[in-house]
Amino acid sequence: xxxxxxxxxxxxxxxxxxxxxxxxxxxxxxxxxxxxxxxxxxxxxxxxxxxxxxxxxxxxxxxxxxxxxxxxxxxxxxxxxxxxxxxxxxxxxxxxxxxxxxxxxxxxxxxxxxxxxxxxxxxxxxxxxxxxxxxxxxxxxxxxxxxxxxxxxxxxxxxxxxxxxxxxxxxxxxxxx
Numbered sequence: 001x002x003x004x005x006x007x008x009x010x011x012x013x014x015x016x017x018x019x020x021x022x023x024x025x026x027x028x029x030x031x032x033x034x035x036x037x038x039x040x041x042x043x044x045x046x047x048x049x050x051x052x053x054x055x056x057x058x059x060x061x062x063x064x065x066x067x068x069x070x071x072x073x074x075x076x077x078x079x080x081x082x083x084x085x086x087x088x089x090x091x092x093x094x095x096x097x098x099x100x101x102x103x104x105x106x107x108x109x110x111x112x113x114x115x116x117x118x119x120x121x122x123x124x125x126x127x128x129x130x131x132x133x134x135x136x137x138x139x140x141x142x143x144x145x146x147x148x149x150x151x152x153x154x155x156x157x158x159x160x161x162x163x164x165x166x167x168x169x170x171x172x173x174x175x176x177x
Contacts, residue, residue, distance in 0.1 A: 004166035006035030016041045019048070032171045033079060033159060050155055057148045061091040063111055067152045069101035070115040073177065074122040077160035079168050082175040113139030114149060121153045 009020045009030060016038060024030050037044040054064065065088035072080035081102065088098050097106065104119035106112040117136045120128050136146065162168070 002032070002036070002167050002169050004036055004039060004168075006032045006168070007038035009035070012038070016044075019044060023048070029171075031083065032168050033083070033163060036162060036166045036168050047155070047158065050151075054148070054151060054155065057151075058145060059114075059148055059152070062088075062093055062097075063114060064152065065091045065093055066097070066101040066106060066111055066115050067118050067149065068156050069098060070104045070118050071122055071153055071156040072160055073102040074104065074119045075157060075160035075164075076177055077163050078175070078177050079163040079170050079172075080156065080160055081177060082170050082172040085175045086172050110140045113141050114145070117141060117146070118149050118153055121150060122157070126150070126153075 007016070007020070009017065009024070012020065019041065020030050020035070020038060023034050034044060034047075037047055055061075059067070065084055068084040069081060069088055072084055085098055088101065093101065100106050101115060104115045106115050113136050117128070117132070120132055133146070141149070
C-alpha cells in the first residue's frame with residue numbers, strides 16, 4: 001500500500017486538474033507516479049517539463065528507454081522497471097534488448113557504452129574516473145551525450161527515489177527485479 005497517496009483527479013480543480021487531464025490525454029491514463037508527484041504540483045510540472053525537454057535531445061526513444069531500464073534496475077525500482085519494460089516494448093525494444101538494458105548492456109556498441117556509463121554514474125554517485133569517461137568516448141559517447149546521460153540519470157533517479165519513498169502502487173504489468 002502506498003505511503004504517499006496519489007492525488008485523485010476528481011478531487012482537484014484548477015491548474016492541477018488541467019495538468020492531470022493533459023497527462024491523461026497524452027498517455028491515456030494518469031500513472032500512479034504522476035498522481036503521486038501531484039502531491040506537489042511544482043514537482044509534477046518540473047518532472048513533465050524536464051522529461052519533455054529531454055525528448056528533444058540527441059538520444060532516441062529506444063536509447064532513453066534503455067537508460068530508464070538500466071537506471072531503474074540499478075536503483076532497484078520495481079515500479080520504473082515495470083513501467084519502462086512496457087514503454088520499452090512500445091519504443092521498439094525487443095525482449096532481449098530489455099533484458100540487456102536492465103543489466104546495463106546493449107548489443108549496439110554505442111548504446112552499450114551509454115547504458116554502462118549511466119549505471120556507473122548511479123553506482124558511483126556521479127564520481128567517474130578519467131578512464132571511465134575515456135572508455136565511453138572511445139565507444140562514441142560525445143561530451144554532449146555525457147551531459148544528456150547525466151540528465152537522464154537525474155530524471156530517472158527522481159522517479160526511482162519517489163517510488164521508493166512513496167511505495168507507489170504499480171499500475172503496469174509487474175516485472176520482478
